[in-house]
Amino acid sequence: MQKIPVQQLSAEDIDSRVYNLYEKREKIFTRSIEGFFQRIRLYTGWPLLLGYFLLPWLNLDGRQAVLFDLPARKFYVLWMTFWPQDFVLLGWLLAIAAFGLFFVTTLWGRVWCGYTCPQTVWTAVFMWAEQMAEGERNQRIKLDKVPSVLTPKGWNKAGINKTWRRLFKHGMWLGFAALTGITFIGYFYGIRELVSDALLWQLPLVAVAWTVFFTLATYINAGWMREQVCIYMCPYARFQSVMFDRDTLVISYDAARGEQRGARKRSTDYKAQGLGDCIDCTLCVQVCPTGIDIRNGLQYQCIGCAACVDACDDIMQKMGYASGLISYTTENKLAGGSWTWKRPKLVAYGVVMLVMSLLFALVLWNRVPMSIEVMRDRGALFQELSDGRIENIFRLRIINMDNQAHEFDIAINGLEGASMVPDQAVLVSSGEIHDLLLRVQVDPAQLSHFNQGFSFSVSSRDGALNDETESRFIGPSTPVSRP
Ligand code: SF4
Numbered sequence: 001m002q003k004i005p006v007q008q009l010s011a012e013d014i015d016s017r018v019y020n021l022y023e024k025r026e027k028i029f030t031r032s033i034e035g036f037f038q039r040i041r042l043y044t045g046w047p048l049l050l051g052y053f054l055l056p057w058l059n060l061d062g063r064q065a066v067l068f069d070l071p072a073r074k075f076y077v078l079w080m081t082f083w084p085q086d087f088v089l090l091g092w093l094l095a096i097a098a099f100g101l102f103f104v105t106t107l108w109g110r111v112w113c114g115y116t117c118p119q120t121v122w123t124a125v126f127m128w129a130e131q132m133a134e135g136e137r138n139q140r141i142k143l144d145k146v147p148s149v150l151t152p153k154g155w156n157k158a159g160i161n162k163t164w165r166r167l168f169k170h171g172m173w174l175g176f177a178a179l180t181g182i183t184f185i186g187y188f189y190g191i192r193e194l195v196s197d198a199l200l201w202q203l204p205l206v207a208v209a210w211t212v213f214f215t216l217a218t219y220i221n222a223g224w225m226r227e228q229v230c231i232y233m234c235p236y237a238r239f240q241s242v243m244f245d246r247d248t249l250v251i252s253y254d255a256a257r258g259e260q261r262g263a264r265k266r267s268t269d270y271k272a273q274g275l276g277d278c279i280d281c282t283l284c285v286q287v288c289p290t291g292i293d294i295r296n297g298l299q300y301q302c303i304g305c306a307a308c309v310d311a312c313d314d315i316m317q318k319m320g321y322a323s324g325l326i327s328y329t330t331e332n333k334l335a336g337g338s339w340t341w342k343r344p345k346l347v348a349y350g351v352v353m354l355v356m357s358l359l360f361a362l363v364l365w366n367r368v369p370m371s372i373e374v375m376r377d378r379g380a381l382f383q384e385l386s387d388g389r390i391e392n393i394f395r396l397r398i399i400n401m402d403n404q405a406h407e408f409d410i411a412i413n414g415l416e417g418a419s420m421v422p423d424q425a426v427l428v429s430s431g432e433i434h435d436l437l438l439r440v441q442v443d444p445a446q447l448s449h450f451n452q453g454f455s456f457s458v459s460s461r462d463g464a465l466n467d468e469t470e471s472r473f474i475g476p477s478t479p480v481s482r483p
């Protein structure tokens, strides 16, 4: 582009060169499409939706199977109960999920976005509701142009039709969004309690506020913002290209085959006219939920939903041409090469994911659903008893994270001749945090050091659980003189 010194520009020139960085959103009226990949999207979307809505209603061992009980700081996932002490496991899980996503993205591109991302799945439901209320693409475009109910000329009949259709649409959107919000909060509050408390008007304000928040978030994201969430808000859309290489599966238009694009009669020899296979019907653009033209090349806005593939395959079939003008392919394949899995990045992601998953399974398998903590009494370092023995006081906390009650024996290791008061087994029920005041008494002659390390070991009588924690026993720094 030719550079012109700013002094030489007229006011009109400057005006015409000002670009608005905040482009107004162009409305997208997506045409519905059926086809092989859209059926796969149904098979991935439905289980996700059903899983999300039904899982909180599933009960196991007399409680909600999946419940994140924040006030009690306990997370129930099927048969397991996780405590804040287990947060390291959550860290592992997130790291595995991240590497899983890197691996899948390097291999299959944006398959997550197109088939399983909640934004895509929920938007598909909202688009279906929109089509129910307002009709197919052409009807929606027409309806959008209809003026409002009350015009300067009076009441507008077409506007009334538009209004009730819009009300119907937004009613469905809000209903589904409310269902989503209630279910989401049900994972934290308990779905049955949430519904019964709501029916009895006893729901705490905070639960109401969060339910309303998630309802509105769903309504706005899936109903109003749709592709803008993918294009402007989702960080994954921006950084996923880092994981792409020339063998990553992407949706691509075969320009060598499709160009020169142009309309033609089905029966004509289009090749003789210098035309390619693309009949320029723009159907691939009309079905695209992000409103892009894939014929312009790979774009970060493409969520890999394959709607354009199904649309174009349908056209190709009608024209009697081979399918695959738009298809899942790789840059290497388009350039005439072949696909290979032997790529350092792909192998590295796969190996890291596999190793981390195995270690995670191992940690989970060996996880002991109990925890003990010991604290020294802050009142005094030690006290001398009437019989000359030294006493230290400890607070022992036993947390039973198992799904059943256990009777625990407590023992002292590493303190010769030590006794403990009380010295009896304690019963700790499932999920209970049991605090115990323990007086440990030792003959000072048995102490090898005035600040001697030792440990408490706690084991359940059925042998299922045991744990150990260290502490220090403090005695006088000079030997105690006996009477
Ligand atoms: S759907 Fe296929 S034929 Fe129609 S414009 Fe798109 S690429 Fe060309």
Ligand code: SF4
Pocket (backbone or CB within 6 Å): 251, 284, 287, 288, 289, 290, 291, 292, 293, 294, 301, 302, 303, 304, 305, 306, 307, 308, 309
């Ligand atoms: S270009 Fe094709 S695959 Fe990409 S978002 Fe649009 S319709 Fe979906």
